Amino acid sequence: MLPSRRRVLHLVPLAAGILRLRAADMIVRSVRPEDFEMPLDGFNTWITPTERFFVRTHVYTPKVDLARWQLRVEGKVAQPLSLSLAALREFPRAELVSVLECAGNGRAFYRPTVAGLQWEYGSVGNARWTGVRLADVLKKAGYQENAREVLFNGADVPIGTMPDFVRAIPLPKAMHPDTLLAFEMNGQPLTPSHGFPLRVVAPGWAGDNWVKWLTTIEVRDQEFDGFFMKTAYRYPARTLAPGASVDPADMTPVHSLRPKSVIVSPIDGETLAPGAVKIRGAAWAGEYGISSVEVSADSGRNWRTARMGPDRAKYGWRFWETEWSGGRAGSYVLMSRATDDAGETQPLIEEWNPSGYLWNTVPQVRVEVGTAVAPPRAEPIPAPPSFPPQLKDACLGCHGEDMIGGQKLTRPQWEREVDKMIRWGAPVKREDRDGIIEFLLSHFGPRR
Ligand SMILES: Nc1nc2c(c(=O)[nH]1)N[C@H]1C(S)=C(S)[C@@H](COP(=O)(O)O)O[C@H]1N2
Numbered sequence: 349m350l351p352s353r354r355r356v357l358h359l360v361p362l363a364a365g366i367l368r369l370r371a372a373d374m375i376v377r378s379v380r381p382e383d384f385e386m387p388l389d390g391f392n393t394w395i396t397p398t399e400r401f402f403v404r405t406h407v408y409t410p411k412v413d414l415a416r417w418q419l420r421v422e423g424k425v426a427q428p429l430s431l432s433l434a435a436l437r438e439f440p441r442a443e444l445v446s447v448l449e450c451a452g453n454g455r456a457f458y459r460p461t462v463a464g465l466q467w468e469y470g471s472v473g474n475a476r477w478t479g480v481r482l483a484d485v486l487k488k489a490g491y492q493e494n495a496r497e498v499l500f501n502g503a504d505v506p507i508g509t510m511p512d513f514v515r516a517i518p519l520p521k522a523m524h525p526d527t528l529l530a531f532e533m534n535g536q537p538l539t540p541s542h543g544f545p546l547r548v549v550a551p552g553w554a555g556d557n558w559v560k561w562l563t564t565i566e567v568r569d570q571e572f573d574g575f576f577m578k579t580a581y582r583y584p585a586r587t588l589a590p591g592a593s594v595d596p597a598d599m600t601p602v603h604s605l606r607p608k609s610v611i612v613s614p615i616d617g618e619t620l621a622p623g624a625v626k627i628r629g630a631a632w633a634g635e636y637g638i639s640s641v642e643v644s645a646d647s648g649r650n651w652r653t654a655r656m657g658p659d660r661a662k663y664g665w666r667f668w669e670t671e672w673s674g675g676r677a678g679s680y681v682l683m684s685r686a687t688d689d690a691g692e693t694q695p696l697i698e699e700w701n702p703s704g705y706l707w708n709t710v711p712q713v714r715v716e717v718g719t720a721v722a723p724p725r726a727e728p729i730p731a732p733p734s735f736p737p738q739l740k741d742a743c744l745g746c747h748g749e750d751m752i753g754g755q756k757l758t759r760p761q762w763e764r765e766v767d768k769m770i771r772w773g774a775p776v777k778r779e780d781r782d783g784i785i786e787f788l789l790s791h792f793g794p795r796r
């Protein structure tokens with residue numbers, strides 16, 4: 349199915365402590381589990397309101413009972429701890445603004461296509477996070493000298509026999525004064541979708557490190573080798589030809605985000621009156637600041653430096669804008685290119701990787717100046733196919749049709765996905781496997 353743009357209902361805690369239903373316009377990538385993308389117009393506010401902040405969840409959102417909730421700190425520590433939220437609030441308060449971006453943001457743009465949620469620009473947001481420093485909690489527990497990394501587990505439980513979502517970060521990042529255990533987002537307690545009551549804030553690092561619904565912190569002297577560390581969230585150590593396969597052993601964990609910019613206005617396909625036009629957008633660069641954003645209005649021949657907006661924070665995104673005098677009537681491709689304080693810049697050509705992580709290719713927006721030349725008529729959107737009963741039984745027990753139909757995969761890719769789901773407990777009869785794959789391929793085959 350095509351992603352639907354729906355009014356998503358969110359529970360927003362008000363100051364009075366009551367809950368109110370509020371609607372926010374989001375792109376729904378999956379209803380169950382919750383995977384919601386912020387539309388492009390979300391980049392119009394420097395702080396992303398919580399109800400417009402993207403949601404990425406591998407499993408169903410757990411309901412945590414605060415009265416019974418405790419954070420355990422264990423492993424290679426002198427003194428294991430068990431902390432209530434009130435006890436945690438006794439540590440010095442820490443607060444910062446940071447971008448949170450999913451490693452898979454932009455996955456939809458990779459060619460050949462890659463399995464997984466087909467995020468475009470908006471599995472990213474910029475919020476104010478409040479809590480305590482992870483380092484203070486680790487010092488209280490007294491981590492041992494041989495400590496190497498810190499493992500986080502949350503209250504969410506896997507679906508079927510899929511592996512648990514458990515993530516580790518190396519000790520230096522864990523001890524960094526900006527790495528937080530946050531209980532507030534934008535001045536309010538975390539909402540259930542964003543990790544109530546406590547989540548990791550790992551500024552500058554991809555979202556998978558920001559574990560939600562945190563219950564256990566384990567200090568380790570050895571690398572954790574669970575699925576979400578050893579297999580998922582890895583990036584090839586050297587550049588690859590598009591579509592090439594690579595052994596996970598030749599991949600390194602995704603850590604820091606890379607410099608990236610988005611053009612927020614004009615939007616792709618817009619018709620502009622002749623005359624001056626403001627081009628504007630947002631840019632961010634993980635653990636580094638943005639040193640410049642350059643903009644081209646002529647397919648990348650000439651670049652001008654954009655003005656940076658006044659709102660800034662070490663890990664926050666930065667607005668930028670520039671005036672373009674506008675061209676003669678015709679069709680133009682606008683581009684933006686961010687460079688960070690470490691000198692790294694966005695590539696013009698995508699660098700493909702097997703899981704479609706860290707997309708940061710220079711964005712392109714095509715606009716028409718003057719009287720619009722009618723663009724080619726869009727193909728009508730085909731009605732969604734009705735799923736055969738074997739496929740409904742096998743897949744829809746755990747997730748919606750949207751999670752399947754959003755993907756456009758090749759035969760080997762669908763085979764891998766179906767076999768992975770079978771391993772993770774999807775009820776597929778042996779004789780039904782091939783038919784399911786044929787159905788998926790005929791309706792959700794690769795994009796041309
Ligand atoms: N416990 C737990 N934490 C999690 C996840 C999860 O599935 N379970 N998803 C991670 C991923 S991949 C991302 S991108 C971020 C998304 O955070 P958000 O939903 O608050 O935007 O949460 C991370 N933390």
Ligand SMILES: [Mo]
Pocket residue numbers: 404449450451452555556
């Ligand atoms: Mo993610």
